[in-house]
Every structure is written in C-alpha cells, then in structure tokens.
Amino acid sequence: MGRMAGRRALLAVPVLAAVTFGVFAVAAASPFDPVKAYAGTAGLTASQENLDQLRANLGVDQPLVSRWWNWLTSALGGDLGDSAVMRQPVADVIGERLGWSVLLAATAFAVAVVLGTVLGVLAARRPGRLLDRCVSSAAYTLEAAPAFWLGLLAIWLFALELDVLPAGGLTDAASDTVTPGQVATHLVLPAAVLGISQLPWFFLYVRQGVADALDEDPVRGARARGLSERTVLLGHALRSGMLPMLTLIGSRVPELITGALLVETVFSWPGIAAATVQAATSVDFPLLAALTVLATVAVVLGNLLSDLLYAIADPRVGFDG
Numbered sequence: 365m366g367r368m369a370g371r372r373a374l375l376a377v378p379v380l381a382a383v384t385f386g387v388f389a390v391a392a393a394s395p396f397d398p399v400k401a402y403a404g405t406a407g408l409t410a411s412q413e414n415l416d417q418l419r420a421n422l423g424v425d426q427p428l429v430s431r432w433w434n435w436l437t438s439a440l441g442g443d444l445g446d447s448a449v450m451r452q453p454v455a456d457v458i459g460e461r462l463g464w465s466v467l468l469a470a471t472a473f474a475v476a477v478v479l480g481t482v483l484g485v486l487a488a489r490r491p492g493r494l495l496d497r498c499v500s501s502a503a504y505t506l507e508a509a510p511a512f513w514l515g516l517l518a519i520w521l522f523a524l525e526l527d528v529l530p531a532g533g534l535t536d537a538a539s540d541t542v543t544p545g546q547v548a549t550h551l552v553l554p555a556a557v558l559g560i561s562q563l564p565w566f567f568l569y570v571r572q573g574v575a576d577a578l579d580e581d582p583v584r585g586a587r588a589r590g591l592s593e594r595t596v597l598l599g600h601a602l603r604s605g606m607l608p609m610l611t612l613i614g615s616r617v618p619e620l621i622t623g624a625l626l627v628e629t630v631f632s633w634p635g636i637a638a639a640t641v642q643a644a645t646s647v648d649f650p651l652l653a654a655l656t657v658l659a660t661v662a663v664v665l666g667n668l669l670s671d672l673l674y675a676i677a678d679p680r681v682g683f684d685g
Contacts, residue, residue: 376664381436383660387653388432435653445650449642454654457639462658464534465635468554469624475559476566481609483563484570485602491575500571503564511561511623515630518557529553532632554631561623562616569612573605580604610670617666621659 416425426434435445444454487496506514523531530536530553535546578601628637636655643651 376661379664380657380660383656384436384653385432387656388428388435388649391647391649391652392428392431431649435650439654439657444654447639447643447648447651449646449648450639450651454650457651458636458654458658461634461636461639464633465624465628465637468551468558468628468633468635469620471551471555472558472562472624472627473620475555476562477613479559480563480566481570481606484567484609485574485597485605487567487571488574488578488601488605489597496571499567503567506560507564509561510626511558512626512630514561515554515557515627518553519630522553532630534634550631550633554627554633557631558620558623558627561627562620565612565616566609569609570605573608574601575605577601577604612670614663614667614670617663618659621662 438445444458446452447454447457450457483499487499490496519531522529530550532550532554534550535542574597578597582604624635625637625640627633628635629641636658639651640655642648643655
C-alpha cells in the first residue's frame with residue numbers, strides 16, 4: 365500500500381506542475397485585465413502611470429514563466445500569495461471556505477453511494493420488475509439533468525411551494541450565529557441535490573455488477589448449499605458486484621467538484637464556488653492556481669482511494685502489482 369501511494373505521489377508532482385503552468389498560460393491569454401478588475405471603477409479615471417504601477421505591484425507585468433515560477437516557489441515554501449479580488453491571503457480565502465465545501469461534497473457523496481448501492485441491490489435482486497424499471501428509468505433521466513436545474517427545482521418545490529426547507533445560505537436570515545442545527549437544516553437541500561445528481565452512475569454500476577454476480581457459479585453454489593437468500597445476496601453477490609463500482613469512485617471526483625460548484629452557487633452555500641468564479645473572471649493568478657491545484661489533488665486522491673478500495677475488496681489484486 366505504501367509503495368502504491370508513494371508512486372502516485374511522485375507521479376502527481378509533474379502533473380501538478382503542468383496544471384499550474386496551464387492555469388497561468390490560459391490566464392495570460394485571457395482578454396480580461398486583472399489590473400482593471402482589481403481597480404474597479406477607479407481604473408476608468410486612473411492615469412496610465414498609476415495603472416502601470418499597480419500592474420507592477422500585482423506582479424502581472426512579468427513574463428509568463430517568471431510569474432509561474434515565482435508563484436510555484438513561494439507556494440512550495442507555504443506562501444500561496446495574496447488574492448487581488450478578495451483582498452486577503454489566498455490561504456485565508458481557502459481556509460474560510462474549504463471546510464464548508466468538504467462538508468457538502470462528503471455528505472452528497474455518502475448519499476450517492478449509500479442510496480445508489482441499496483437501490484442497485486434491490487433492482488438486481490428482481491430484474492425487470494416494477495422497482496427495477498422505475499428506478500432505472502429515473503436514473504437514466506437524472507443522468508441528463510444538470511445539477512443546477514435540479515437545485516432550482518428543489519428550491520421551487522421544498523422552499524417555495526411546501527415551505528419545509530430553507531432555500532439557501534448557511535443559517536437563517538435573522539440569525540447572526542452559526543449553530544449545528546441550522547447548518548444541518550440548510551445542508552439538506554444542497555447535499556440531496558448534489559448526491560442525487562451523482563446517484564445514477566453508482567446505481568447502474570451496482571445493479572449491473574450484482575446482477576452479473578448472481579449468475580456466477582460461486583453464487584449458484586452458495587444457493588445449492590442451502591444458504592439463505594439474504595446471505596447469498598449480501599455475503600457473496602454484493603461483494604463481487606461492488607468491485608466495478610469501486611473503480612467509479614475516482615472517476616466521479618471531477619464531476620463531484622463541478623457539481624459542487626454549481627450547487628453552491630444555486631444555494632448560496634459559503635464554499636469555494638464564489639471564490640472560484642471571481643478568481644476566473646478577475647484573472648486572479650494566485651487564487652486561481654491554488655484552487656486548481658486543490659481540485660487536481662482531490663482528483664488524484666480520489667483515484668488513489670479507488671485503487672486502494674479495489675485492492676482491499678479483491679485479494680487477487682496486489683497493492684504493489
């Protein structure tokens with residue numbers, strides 16, 4: 365396990381370096397001027413001398429490679445720089461928002477995995493029956509539904525029509541303190557929407573995997589030995605049928621991140637979505653690079669977790685193979 369993690373960590377180094385350079389290259393080619401974005405309306409009347417001085421202070425007057433190298437060496441030393449659009453250190457911007465994004469993504473991921481597994485097993489147990497047809501049809505429909513559309517639909521139904529859940533934010537409008545109860549209540553809709561948007565893939569993989577496992581000889585042998593259907597299903601078919609789903613975990617991380625950004629925006633969740641949008645539109649090099657590295661690290665860790673879980677679930681797969 366250690367050797368696998370070590371190899372992945374070494375491979376991640378050039379990937380992260382290339383990703384950060386790509387961010388600076390795309391930002392340099394962008395038509396947006398970070399100086400004008402930073403100055404705002406004051407930039408309309410500022411002299412060219414003042415704009416040039418501001419450009420030098422922000423470091424955007426340097427060549428592309430110099431800007432990237434200076435940021436990279438500072439980041440390796442623990443200094444992620446200052447965000448021009450947020451007017452505060454990048455580390456503070458991420459620190460204030462990352463926890464809420466992780467809470468939302470982790471809750472949604474748990475909803476997708478647990479609900480997708482349960483429904484997949486139930487559908488595979490009786491293929492072609494009413495439950496299988498209904499859930500499979502819903503899964504194929506949800507695959508084509510954007511997360512932001514599901515979010516708007518959820519707000520309309522549960523917040524406006526039924527008035528049972530808040531439409532967005534982290535706490536109630538009249539509250540000036542953050543309490544666990546309010547956070548849990550406000551988390552329900554965005555986590556459910558994000559989880560449901562990811563659920564179809566987990567359901568379909570588990571359904572197909574368990575259905576195939578039920579037709580394998582070991583499962584037939586377990587039934588022939590007189591084992592109960594519950595034992596056959598949960599102790600034999602589910603373990604074998606879950607293997608394809610474990611490989612799905614890593615590949616769904618990018619989609620989870622993208623969906624989280626959309627859902628955070630729709631529900632005004634105080635995560636990194638707003639910071640990401642502002643960093644992109646304002647060409648905020650330090651913040652944009654740090655957020656991109658963070659997303660890349662999440663994808664790398666997701667793929668590593670997927671491989672580790674697969675190796676644990678299937679002893680035939682070696683950690684160092």
